[in-house]
Amino acid sequence: MRSLPTHCPSCGEGLLTKRLLCPKCETEVEGVYPLPALARLSGDEQAFVLSFVKASGSLKQMAGLLGVSYPTVRNRLDEMIRTLERIEGERERSDE
Amino acid sequence: MSECAVDMRGRPAAPGISKWLFDPFTYVAGGRALTLGLAAILLAGLIGSFSYTHFDGVLDLHTGRPAATWIFLSEGLINWLSLAVVLFVLGKLASKSAFRARDLFGTQAMARWPMVISAVAALAPPYRRFTAAAAANPMNIMRGAGAAAFDIVMAVLVMIVVVVMLVWMVALMYRSYRICCNLKGGTAIATFVVGLFIAEGLSKIAVLSLVLRGGM
Numbered sequence: 136m137r138s139l140p141t142h143c144p145s146c147g148e149g150l151l152t153k154r155l156l157c158p159k160c161e162t163e164v165e166g167v168y169p170l171p172a173l174a175r176l177s178g179d180e181q182a183f184v185l186s187f188v189k190a191s192g193s194l195k196q197m198a199g200l201l202g203v204s205y206p207t208v209r210n211r212l213d214e215m216i217r218t219l220e221r222i223e224g225e226r227e228r229s230d231e
Numbered sequence: 232m233s234e235c236a237v238d239m240r241g242r243p244a245a246p247g248i249s250k251w252l253f254d255p256f257t258y259v260a261g262g263r264a265l266t267l268g269l270a271a272i273l274l275a276g277l278i279g280s281f282s283y284t285h286f287d288g289v290l291d292l293h294t295g296r297p298a299a300t301w302i303f304l305s306e307g308l309i310n311w312l313s314l315a316v317v318l319f320v321l322g323k324l325a326s327k328s329a330f331r332a333r334d335l336f337g338t339q340a341m342a343r344w345p346m347v348i349s350a351v352a353a354l355a356p357p358y359r360r361f362t363a364a365a366a367a368n369p370m371n372i373m374r375g376a377g378a379a380a381f382d383i384v385m386a387v388l389v390m391i392v393v394v395v396m397l398v399w400m401v402a403l404m405y406r407s408y409r410i411c412c413n414l415k416g417g418t419a420i421a422t423f424v425v426g427l428f429i430a431e432g433l434s435k436i437a438v439l440s441l442v443l444r445g446g447m
Contacts, residue, residue: 210328
């Protein structure tokens, strides 16, 4: 499956959605929509969020699933929290 | 994951031998690390009791002084607790992450496992003959007399092994602190070095009072 590009390959700026398509009736909606914060995470980060939700938010269970230690998963989660805070901050600044 | 490569499902790449040797705490922490670490500390103390090898400080190893077995066993535990407690306090002050005490205490115990190799190396008869000769007449050793050439060469080799194991242990201690407290860069290095100095002082005082109580 192709992954959704979230950043401009030319300048690195976060991309916005300009056009949406209904796969059934082929209606197209055009406008400028920011990507949701979770969609702007990398493939690895999104996989981590999915695993985290499936594990009911249990870091201990996540560590077992991923085959790593508890602090390694905890650090990864802290990194994700910082990334999401940065994305939300960028969005708030662009809304102002 | 900054500490290890991951595949597309967010799983880490299979650890190689160098990962297990120098960065085991990405994979092992908590109760498992504590069990392995305490076993290693006690084993090093037990082997040390045969060769009179004292771990009388967080970063110390001295041979030649006979003592009761419980003193050898206690020294390792004192060293581990001294550094773990100090790093726990510094970690709480420096880290923005919530971390578990059992991860830090467990991995700090496991970080001391190279001392088992040091204790085994110190069992080598030529090294023991050399240290006995050095203790009996240091001036002779300084002049290059009083010990066989083979014993001197072997003693130097054992000392090199001990120094390498010491460096390896400190590297593991730092990795443990860095991963468990989620600290990076200058903050991690500076607080670890400060912690190491404080813990070295504390452990020396604690071991000394232990030895005095033990009637040595």
